[in-house]
Amino acid sequence: MIDDTTGQEPAAGPLRSSFDRYLQDKGKGRGGEGGNYRRNAARELDRFAEWAAGERGDDDWTGITPEADRDPTFEDLDERVFREYARHLSGDRGLKQNTVQTYYAYISAWCGWCVNEGYLEAHYAQRASATAPLPDDDGRKPGDQQAWTPEQRHALTRYVDAQAREAIEAYTTLPDDVDPLDKQRARYAALKAARDRALVVVLAYTAVRVGELLRDSDDPRRRGVRWEDIDLEDGSMDVYRKKQQWDAASLPDPVISPLRSYRKLMDPPTERWPVFPTLDQRTLAELVQEELADRGEPSEAIDERRGEYARDLLLTLDEDIRPPSITTDGARSILQRLSTAAEIDIDHPKHDYLAPHGGRRGMGEVLVRAFGYTVAARYLDNSEEMVRERYSHIEAGELGDVATEALEEIDSVPQ
Structure with missing residues (x-):
C-alpha cells in the first residue's frame, strides 16, 4: 500500500531493524551514543519488541503473530496492536499511571519516527482507539516530588559540616613525627569528608541539576564540573545546562567557604581536575596502573609506587593522573549513606533518603x-x-x- 502523505510504500522487515537508527537520531553527543532519553527509549523498545514476539505479558499471550513462526514486522502493526500494548502497560503490574504514560510515550515517539522514515504508513500509536486504555495523567512526574524541607536541609548540612571539620582538624593537627601512611590516611579521610560536604551544600543551595554537576555515563558531554569551571571570587560556576548549552550558575555564600576549604585541602595539580572525583578504589587502581604503564613504568615499579600510598587517590594527585568525576548514581549512593548516618527523618513514598533532585526542589x-x-x-x-x-x-x-x-x-x- 502506498502512503498518500509520503508517496512511499511502508518498509517491511523486523521491528528491531529500525531501533539502532532511531536511537542514534534521538541520542546526544558524538554519533548519538549518549543521553538519558536514548537509554530509556532503548529499554522500552526492547520491552515492546519482546511483548510483540510473545515473550512478555500474561502466560496466555503469544504475541501479535501467533500463527506465524517469525519475528513481528512493520506489516503486522496497526492501531489494534498499540491498543493491546497500552492495555498491557495499564494492567495490574504495579506501575503508576504516570509511569504507564511515560513508557507508552517512548513507543509512540518511535512510531511517529517510523512514519516519517517510511516504515509505517500512519501514526497508529496516537489514534484515539490505541490510547483509550491508557490511564489519565494526573499531571505529576513520577519520582520527582520530593523536596528537602528546611529542617532536613539544615540537619544534613550540619552533619556533613561537623564531619568535615572533625576530619580536617584531625589531619591538620597531626604531630610532625607521625607515620607517613597514617598521615596519608588522615588526609584521605579529610578529603572524603570535605568532598561530601561540598557536594551536599552545592545540591542544597545552588538548585543545579545533579546531571549538570556530575558525570553522566550516557552523555559524554557531561563529564562533571571541574575546578576551571568554578570562580569562587565571583561566586559562579559554569555548567552544561539541560537546554544543551553552557551557562553560569550562582554560588551563594553558604557554598563558598566549603568549596574554598575543600580546594585548599585537595590542592589539585591542574584546573582540569574534577571537583567531585570518584573515590571508588577499583576504578582508581585500574586508572593508576594503566596511566603509569602508558608512561613506561614496569609493573613491578607500579606496584612499588602504589605501596607508598595509603590510597590511590593520593597517588593520582601527586602524579597528576586525573580521575573521573562521580556519576549521578554515585551521588545518590553518597546521599543515601549520609541521610542514614545523619538519622534524618524522611517520609516519602519513593525515597527513603534525601535524593539529589530534592535539594533543587527544596x-x-x-x-x-x-x-x-x-x-x-x-x-x-x-x-x-x-x-x-x-x-x-x-x-x-x-x-x-x-x-x-x-x-x-x-x-x-x-x-
Whole structure:
C-alpha cells in the first residue's frame, strides 16, 4: 500500500531493524551514543519488541503473530496492536499511571519516527482507539516530588559540616613525627569528608541539576564540573545546562567557604581536575596502573609506587593522573549513606533518603516563597510557566490564606 502523505510504500522487515537508527537520531553527543532519553527509549523498545514476539505479558499471550513462526514486522502493526500494548502497560503490574504514560510515550515517539522514515504508513500509536486504555495523567512526574524541607536541609548540612571539620582538624593537627601512611590516611579521610560536604551544600543551595554537576555515563558531554569551571571570587560556576548549552550558575555564600576549604585541602595539580572525583578504589587502581604503564613504568615499579600510598587517590594527585568525576548514581549512593548516618527523618513514598533532585526542589520552594515565580525561574533555569506549574501548591496556599482573610473580614461585618 502506498502512503498518500509520503508517496512511499511502508518498509517491511523486523521491528528491531529500525531501533539502532532511531536511537542514534534521538541520542546526544558524538554519533548519538549518549543521553538519558536514548537509554530509556532503548529499554522500552526492547520491552515492546519482546511483548510483540510473545515473550512478555500474561502466560496466555503469544504475541501479535501467533500463527506465524517469525519475528513481528512493520506489516503486522496497526492501531489494534498499540491498543493491546497500552492495555498491557495499564494492567495490574504495579506501575503508576504516570509511569504507564511515560513508557507508552517512548513507543509512540518511535512510531511517529517510523512514519516519517517510511516504515509505517500512519501514526497508529496516537489514534484515539490505541490510547483509550491508557490511564489519565494526573499531571505529576513520577519520582520527582520530593523536596528537602528546611529542617532536613539544615540537619544534613550540619552533619556533613561537623564531619568535615572533625576530619580536617584531625589531619591538620597531626604531630610532625607521625607515620607517613597514617598521615596519608588522615588526609584521605579529610578529603572524603570535605568532598561530601561540598557536594551536599552545592545540591542544597545552588538548585543545579545533579546531571549538570556530575558525570553522566550516557552523555559524554557531561563529564562533571571541574575546578576551571568554578570562580569562587565571583561566586559562579559554569555548567552544561539541560537546554544543551553552557551557562553560569550562582554560588551563594553558604557554598563558598566549603568549596574554598575543600580546594585548599585537595590542592589539585591542574584546573582540569574534577571537583567531585570518584573515590571508588577499583576504578582508581585500574586508572593508576594503566596511566603509569602508558608512561613506561614496569609493573613491578607500579606496584612499588602504589605501596607508598595509603590510597590511590593520593597517588593520582601527586602524579597528576586525573580521575573521573562521580556519576549521578554515585551521588545518590553518597546521599543515601549520609541521610542514614545523619538519622534524618524522611517520609516519602519513593525515597527513603534525601535524593539529589530534592535539594533543587527544596531551594525552589524557598525562592518562590521569598521572591516569587519570576526570580525563582531565573535561578532554577526554568521558564516561569514551568515553575508556576511545579510550585502551584504555594500559590494555592497563598490564595487560600487570602480567601480565609476575606471570609473573616466579611464575617466580622455586623449584619
